[in-house]
Amino acid sequence: MNWKKVGMTLGLSLTLVAAGCGGGGDSQEEASGTTPSSSESSSSSSTSEEASTTEQTSTNVAEELDYTITGIDPGAGVMASTQTAIEEYGLEDFEIQSSSGAAMTKALETAIENEEPIVVTAWQPHWKFTKFDIKYLEDPKGVFGEDETIHTMVRKGLEEDMPNAYTLLDQFNWTLDDMGEVMLAVEEGTPVEEAARTWVDENEELVSEWKEGVEEVDGKDIELLYVTWVSEVASTNVVKTVLEDVGFNVTLTSLQPQFMFSGLAEGEGDGLVAAWLPVTHGQYIDQFGDEIVDLGGNLEGASIGLAVPSYMDIDSIEDLMPAE
Template sequence: MRKHTIKTLMAVSLIFVSVLAGCSKEAASDASVGDQVKHEIIGIDPGAGLMKQTAQALKDYDLKDWKLVEGSSAAMTAALDKAYKAKKPIIVTGWTPHWMFAKYDLKYLSDPKGSYGQDEQIHTVVRTGLSKDAPSAYAMLDRFEWTPEEMAVVMSAVADGKKPEEAAAAWVKDNAAKVDAWVKDLAQDNGKKLKLAYVAWDSEIASTNVVKTVLEQKLGYTVEMLQVEAGPMWAGIADGSADAMVAAWLPTTHQDYLEKYKGKFEDLGPNLNGTKLGLVVPSYMTIASIEDLK
C-alpha cells in the first residue's frame, strides 16, 4: 500500500513539473518581440543618417517603449554575431551593401510607412576647385563607379581579417581592366597630396581604400584618409579641409547635409547603385514588418 502511495505521489509530481515546464515554454514563446530584445534596437554611430531615420521610424510607428542604442558599425555587427550564433532574437540598423548579408541569413523588416525612404545611391562629392588643383584626381573620381557585388568582395575580405588597404590592393590587382578605364589617358601627378574623408561604415571603408590605392598606384598622389562622422565629412568638403569623399548616401540619408552645404561642393554623381536602409533581423525571427514591433 505504501509503495503504491509513493508511486502515485511521484507520478503526480512529474505531471506537476511537466505542466510548469510547459507553461514556462509557452510564456517564453508568447513573449512579445519587444520583451525578447528588451525593447532595444542596436544602432551605429549617432551622427549617421541611418540613426536619424530610425529615430523617425520609432515616431512614425509609435514605438514609445523602444530605445535606439548608439554605438558603432563594429559594435552592431559584434552584437549581431553573438545573437545569431545563439539563435537569439535581435534587431539592428542595417544597410546594403554590407558583408553581414553574405555571412548571415538576414531580412529587412518591411516599412509600410516609408520612414527609410526609397533605395539610394552612393555619390562622389568633391570640394570646389578640385578640378583645377588636381585635374587627374578629379577625372578619376568622376569615372569611379562599381557594383555592390564588387564592393562586397573588399568588405568580405576585411571582415575575414584582411587589413582594408590589403583587401583594396588585392581588388585593384584583380580588376585591372576596370581600374585602367578609370585612369585612362590621365597624367601622373607625383607627390601632390589629397585628403579623402569617409565615415567608418564597412562599405565606405572599402570604397575609400580602393580609391586611395588607385590614386596612389596609378596617378602618383599621396593620399590621406580622414575618418570622421557624417557631419564633419560634409563640412570638410564644404570648407576645403578635405578634397573628396565617395561616401555620400543620397537623396535621403545625407539630405540634411546636402541642403546645409548647398553650393559649397560639387556632386560628381553616383559611384554605386542599389543601396537599401532599414531595420534588419535574422531570418529565423518570425516578424516581418516594423509594425510588428508595436
C-alpha cells in the same frame, strides 16, 4: 582644424566601442465528421486563437527585445530615419541604442550565436548580409525610402587644382558585388590595404576606365575624407590605391558624417566617395551642399532599414508593435 580633431576623436571612440476544402458534397463532410455549422465554429475558434497568438507574439517580441533597437553612430541618417519609424509605427516604448558599426555587428553576432532576438539598424552594402542569415523588415509606410546611391563629392576648386584627381574621382564607379568582394576579404582577416590592392589588380579593365584621360603626377598630395563604415573603408581604400598608382600621395581621414561634409565644404579635405543619398546623408547636403561639388553616383542599390535574424518570426516593422 578643431572640427577635424573633434571628428576624429568621435570617430575613433565610436569605432572602438532583422509568416482543404473537400468538394464532394454531404458524404465527405459526414465522413470527416464535420458539417457546415461545425466547420464555421471551428474556423471561428481558430481565428480567435490565431488572433490571440498574434497578440501574444507581438507582445513577446517587444519584451524580448527589451524595447531596444541596436543602432550605430548617432549622426548617421539611418538613425534619424529609425527615430521617424518609431514615431510613425507607434513604437514610442522603444529606445534606439547608439553605438558604432563595429559594436552593432558584434551585438548582432552574439545574439545570433545564442539565437536571441535582436533588431538592428542596417544598410547595404555590408558583409553582415553575406555572413549572417538576416532579413530586412518590410517598411509599408516607406519611412526608410527607396534604394540609395552612393555619391562622389569634391571640394570647390579641385578641378582646377588637381584636374587628374578630379577626372579619376569623377569616373570612379563600381557595383555592390565589387564592393562586397573587398568587404568580405577584410572581414575574413585581410588588411584593407592588401584587399584593395588585390581587387584593383584583379579588375584592371574596370580600373582602366576610371583612369581614362588621367595623366600621372609626381607626389601630389590629396586628402580623402570618409566615415568608418566597412563599405566606405573599402571604397575609399580602393580609390586611394588607384590614385597612388598614378602618382598621388594620398591621406585618408576618418570623421563622423557631419564633420566629413563640413570639412569638405570648408576645404579641409579634397574629396570623398561616401555620400549616401537621398536619405542617409541628405541632411548634410541640405546644410553644406552649396559649398560642395557633387560628381554623381559611384554605386547604385544601396539601402537602409531595420533588420533581424531570419529565425525571428516577424516580417514587418509593424510586427514590433506591442499589442494593446
